[in-house]
Amino acid sequence: MFLVGLTGGIASGKSAVSSMLRELGCPIIDADVVARKVVEPHTPAYSRIVYHFGPEILLENGEIDRQKLGQLIFANEEKRKLLNSITHPEIHKAMLKEILFYFLRGYRYVVLDVPLLFETRRLTRFLNHTVVVYCDPATQLLRLMQRDGLTQEQAEQRVAAQMPLNEKRGLANHVIENSGSREDTHRQTQRPDAERGRKTISVPASVNAPGREG
Ligand SMILES: CC(C)(COP(=O)(O)OP(=O)(O)OC[C@H]1O[C@@H](n2cnc3c(N)ncnc32)[C@H](O)[C@@H]1O)[C@@H](O)C(=O)NCCC(=O)NCCS
């Protein structure tokens, strides 16, 4: 089975690109979605978060207050490491299960959308290919502030909590440039861009029909 790791920086456009790939019929496993599931009430990670961060981290309905937890961990490296140590093993286990699910259904490739792929390196050994969604730092900051309603300082804090995007760019097999329009990015998901010397991804959706040999 061919496993592609899709990564990038916060708000660099991973979800935008993964939606485009999904439209091509490509199965996507989204680490942010998995990360939400593994901290639902009554899970082991949920209990450990409440134990370490206290009941004040909960909403009235008992779920984790993600906004509050985000404010805490992006402002404090120790707390971020603690949360990562609780959540990451659970996230990776759940993602491996999802890969198995697709494998058993006959899919020949899956894209894993993982923001912290190169930071944790836990999943990289399973991957055949890595793709970074890049955008320039000023655009990244602006998109992040606009999307999440953050001040510049808060947005900078979140960007600083990750490996610099330039560094990730150097580690990937392919780069999708997302500083420009959505149309430009969309074009890069449709065909190899070799003639312009760029490293991009092209996913042949037709070869990934369920039921085919894995
Ligand atoms: C801090 C939390 C509660 C904030 O939740 P919220 O719903 O506001 O944001 P969401 O989960 O959609 O994450 C948005 C983006 O923040 C960045 N991010 C999230 N967690 C981290 C982290 N621990 N370190 C650096 N960047 C992070 C990623 O780029 C992610 O795409 C949540 O992100 C979380 O539980 N993080 C720890 C688990 C984790 O590392 N998730 C990332 C996928 S592996």
Ligand SMILES: Nc1ncnc2c1ncn2[C@@H]1O[C@H](COP(=O)(O)OP(=O)(O)OP(=O)(O)O)[C@@H](O)[C@H]1O
């Ligand atoms: N090419 C583009 N042009 C304009 N806006 C864009 C473009 N690509 C993404 N955006 C916007 O930028 C914001 C960040 O994009 P997106 O949510 O896809 O990033 P992400 O990498 O998945 O973020 P996160 O790491 O936080 O999950 C969103 O509001 C999205 O609509």
